[in-house]
Amino acid sequence: MSQSQIQNPKSKIELIRDLDTTSGYWAAVWTMCCLPDVHVICDAPIGCFNLVGTAVPDYTDAIPHIDNLTPSVMREQEVTMLGTAGAVRRAVAAVRARHPDRQVIVVSTAESEMISSDHTDWLGKLDTPAPFYWSRSLEEDEWAGRDRVLLWLWQHFGAPQAGSVSPQSQTVNIIGPTYGCFNAPADLHELKRLIAGAGGRVQLVYPFQARLTDTPRLSDAAVNIVMYREFGEGLAQALGRPYLFAPIGIRQTTDFVRELGRLLGTEAQAEAFIEQEKRDTLQPLWDLWRGPQGDWFPTTEFAVVAGRTYAEGLVKFLGDELGMRPVFVTGRPIQAGEMDNLAVRDFLHKRQPGFVFGSINEKIYLAEAGARATHFIPASFPGPIVRRALGTPFMGYAGAVYLVQEMVNRFYESVFNFLPLDAVKPTTPAGPPGAPVAPPAGRIAWTDAARAQLDAHLESIPWLSRISASRDLRAQVEGYALRNQIAEVTPEVVERALQRPAG
């Protein structure tokens, strides 16, 4: 066998597995294209257009395609010889002919940046100039990107026309979401409910439910709500009004409603709303807390890989308020000292907590590890998942109830799956869910050390599943002993019997 192995010089090359955070270009498209009176021309090969405009949002935001996005369609000739100005020029003319009422914005992509296609000059000299947005796709991630795009939209289409208006009392803007924000419609719905409850009136939901021509009105609101910690704060700061972040959990939500009431001068209404919510939206949480379901939380471990808002919110709510045990939490965009996907993958291969909140990546890692007793709960993109219904929020009081209800039902599901069953069809011996049947108890002797060894294995299994898992593991070991005519189970036998098959 000829082998020309090259040593990896262990230089500064940083490795990625299953990238979870996209680029500034995607941020630009997913932010600007929310505004129906904008038409984005991306200076892109067909692939960059299709992925951001059709293939991915089709399966996340559940829209057939983003119809105010057009590619310049750079081909080999543009990349190697002509440059992309001609292609962009044709696209601008064509889009303007079809949609004279839309504001054209040209956006760079990684590939156009790679060949240094900066169109600022000539676009500015057109009879009707068009702005060019350099998306910094090679450096900037989607969160910093959204933050910068929002600010850019304000600076180009808001601030110049905004004038010096005094804010209308009791009006509130919501900054965020954009396309590609997990679970946004339900969270937005809950946020609007909280704002109304606290005595506010929602003015603009920017950019998700606004038009570009609304941009100057951003300055009219008395308070801004920044929906995500990942992006939007830059715009809130530029607007110069007080701003709050959207809340997750009972305590944060209560603080949020109170603070908003204080800022709007509607304290009494906010307090009344909180009292009403306790007896209405939040009542199921109080009931579940007092019921037997409440006993499960302190013994249940969870892990989170999600956007910063969700990661921090879930720790506060599930960990601090309900008393569940976080085994690891890592937010996106990733901060120094947090686990990247290589580390998450290694961790989940070795140990699986009862609940994992994450993206399709964590779901894959759990599948790779053959995790059977872990509940995966979608809490982040990437991954094909539709969250367009309004009743699945994580934020606010409704979110607290939804999360607890979701977990309790997963518990019920576990119980259901572990209870004895008279199957209509015989279970195949090798089939994955078919639990091995143990030989009659007492036929095989166990040494004390072997029992301790079995207990050690059980430690790695989520608490709720341990009773049935102990039955499974014992059956697996004794089955192995029987097949190999071993009369007494020792720690070595346990190890051999429980060894995972390779691959």
Next chain:
Amino acid sequence: MDTQPNHAPHQVSVSPDQALTPQTMCPAFGSLRVLTRIDGVQTAMVTDTGCLYGLTFVTHFYAARKSIAAPALGTQELMAGNVAEAARAACEEAARVPGTKLVAALSLCVAETAGLTEEMLPAQINGADVVLVRVPAYAIHSHPEAKDVAITALLKKFTTPARPTDAQGVEQPLTYDQPDAQAADLSRKVIMLGEVFPADPITVDAALKKMGAALAANLPSRSLDDYKMAGKVGAIAALHPFYTQSVATLRAAGVPIVSGAPIGAEGSYGWLKGIGNALKLDPDQVEAVAAEERDKCRAIIAANPLSGRIHVCGYEGNELGYARLLVEAGAQVPYISTSIEKSLYTAADEAWLKAHGTVEVVYRKTLEQDIAALDRYHPDLVLGTTPLSAAAKERGIPGLYYTNMLSVRPLFLSAGLAGTIGLIRDALSRAPRYEWMREFFAGERAPVIPAAAINTMD
């Protein structure tokens, strides 16, 4: 373009109405779909983060639940000229997965522009072969054609030229040794080249067995061994027209090629006869089997004919064959469009379709062309890309994603014909629901501007 006599003035590539939005999945996905599905193959993607995010997403959704390794490539790394080093590091990470037999390094737009070449990568890592698959979307224009690129990269790795050379590069003389039993067996087998519904190879194998042959494998396949076998079988059936490089590679390896697919009555008959010829099977036996399939197809069509006007506008590259089936079954298909290029291998189907009432066949199509055709021909059913199907439904026309259609029913021989006709009849019968939904969401229909009258039958 000769396909649109009444609209020639609009066919200029810079026309604002006709050429804005080419329709294809990101081309590179075609390669990823093929490669990530093979057991023992790990992929390393060399590209920027936006591209990596999107392609990882679609791969995890439609191709394989496999972790994908990549280097972080930003301005810093690209400026420092670290692309080769980054690619090697990602390949090594990919090869760490136990059981890796082959690492496919995918070189995408940014890496191609930076100049990543095969020589910069090791031939092997820990005994696993390393193959560079070059699929920049600016040069490969559709996702089916990128499947061809990936398969070709594997075939080139595993097939030997027709006449082996010695160490000095001199061709070995032909020998007249008795071929061994295994080689003799393979020489009566066929490999089909082209993605198919899982039941199709089973029905094809059954028909081939009746002719005294058999199916050896279907590519793309989950097994690397099938790619290694491709150069040794009696014939390759190139089912879809876009496998041009794979076909050239196998032809150079001395394997006879049969083009076309066993779709519909005429198609199934002709294809089985073609296989019989390529494998030098007993002509009488072949004729009997082929005629039997043809007659079964005709009986199915006679019992369940289609009627209605259908547009076939996918981006999978196999739309022409699908359209033939619909036409044979009685449907009108005035308009067909695809993402691939017109070639030698599309000529026969296009000629057949034009002779049977098809007015336009558009290659490298755009969304705008497809939508204009909707308003020109007013079809009863549209099999399209997702944006086109949405546009059809907005008009109250039943619309289905062509790729979904392919993935839910067999297509080949009489068994596939029956299933496909059933699916299409069912879709046509659902028209009132589409109109009800349209009216509910969009309200009263605006007066329709009459489209230019086109006689689709001349």
